[in-house]
């Protein structure tokens with residue numbers, strides 16, 4: 358180890374200053390392990406909440422659940438608070454806990470290599486650093502997926518991805534098209550319909566939508582949360598329990614009767630709120646609710662029935678100078694086109710080049726798809742841990758809780774090194790293979806494997822998300838099974 362790091366005070370390189378990177382820095386500091394730097398490629402922290410600024414953005418995981426456990430927020434405005442408020446929360450927590458100033462911005466890591474027992478990292482600006490542990494907090498739904506639509510360059514109007522909203526482009530009084538019907542698109546449609554002249558939604562696949570009421574918290578409620586933190590803790594515990602038991606846990610058992618209750622509620626939402634029977638059938642999915650990530654919205658059906666809104670279900674043929682030409686030959690003239698077409702969900706730490714022991718490249722290891730033991734560790738990549746890596750519980754959980762649990766787990770492995778049990782720790786190949794086989798077997802029984810197409814599926818059609826209950830995840834995170842690790 359080099360002079361700046363010792364066995365008991367190793368050096369950590371944190372990549373990414375989103376929710377998970379900020380949490381890591383706070384927790385390391387709290388543990389007295391202050392030998393770390395957070396590297397962030399952008400100019401501000403916040404990750405997904407910095408990048409997604411589209412109209413209507415909110416988090417559909419309840420705010421008192423989608424908060425750090427150590428920094429509950431009495432001031433959440435709504436049950437499901439808007440994106441800008443969540444971004445402000447992360448900025449505030451990072452400042453209050455003294456880690457905002459420890460972030461190096463504009464530092465894009467291009468390469469990470471394990472050489473001579475340490476991680477050497479290189480940045481796009483040519484600079485380098487090295488450390489003993491890498492914590493990759495690089496996010497999941499991060500790299501926009503652009504659709505392969507002919508003529509994207511031919512359009513005379515403005516076109517951008519939902520996660521790269523161009524606020525310089527006025528939409529008021531304009532003809533705006535939205536491609537996609539995922540959670541982003543549905544929030545956007547409700548967020549812009551009042552403002553635009555015409556709203557055209559290009560739907561390839563209909564979505565089940567569960568109605569969520571998003572009541573604001575009253576001043577009195579917020580004052581009570583501030584004055585009586587126990588009340589806020591109790592609320593968080595109740596919300597967490599209801600969300601986990603009533604939703605997240607049931608998705609991993611396609612036979613769960615609770616899935617039928619969700620299906621019934623989505624069906625009633627559609628039946629009761631869409632008047633025109635023809636439109637209703639065009640909005641009715643032909644697969645089971647929650648097979649795709651469930652969309653939550655109180656006002657989408659209202660928005661799509663406005664006089665200035667149109668649902669287009671014909672396939673997109675191409676983009677032309679003045680708009681979208683659909684397969685039936687119709688031209689839908691537009692000023693702005695928003696591609697709410699999702700993310701390249703298999704990238705994780707890439708395009709960063711990660712080189713493990715003996716020159717093994719992560720790109721090669723992952724050439725048939727990404728995987729990680731407990732969504733954190735990959736064989737031959739010692740002292741390299743991902744937060745919310747491949748196969749994490751995602752989409753239906755609070756990623757904050759996932760990252761906090763993973764961090765606490767990783768620290769137990771770090772302790773092994775600090776206490777002299779070895780210098781390098783990573784999952785063994787056998788444990789990785791066993792985990793992956795069990796994961797794929799369990800995935801067959803989840804709702805995601807019941808016959809729809811979604812971003813949960815890998816190229817072989819196997820769901821990649823954590824296929825067990827969240828209770829099991831919590832249990833697995835409580836203590837590492839050391840026999841699954843290789844310690845050198």
Ligand code: NAP
Nearest residue numbers: 415416417504537538539540541561562650697698699752
């Ligand atoms: P998404 O769920 O992957 O949806 C992408 C949409 O684009 C789908 O409707 C897809 O159609 C459509 N699409 C893709 N390529 C297309 C093409 N070439 N032509 C026509 N349509 C095309 O993406 P997302 O809405 O950004 O959401 C991703 C995830 O982010 C969500 O599932 C959720 O986990 C998370 N998210 C969360 C929140 C929140 O409030 N917590 C908000 C937004 C997003 P098909 O269905 O036919 O493939």
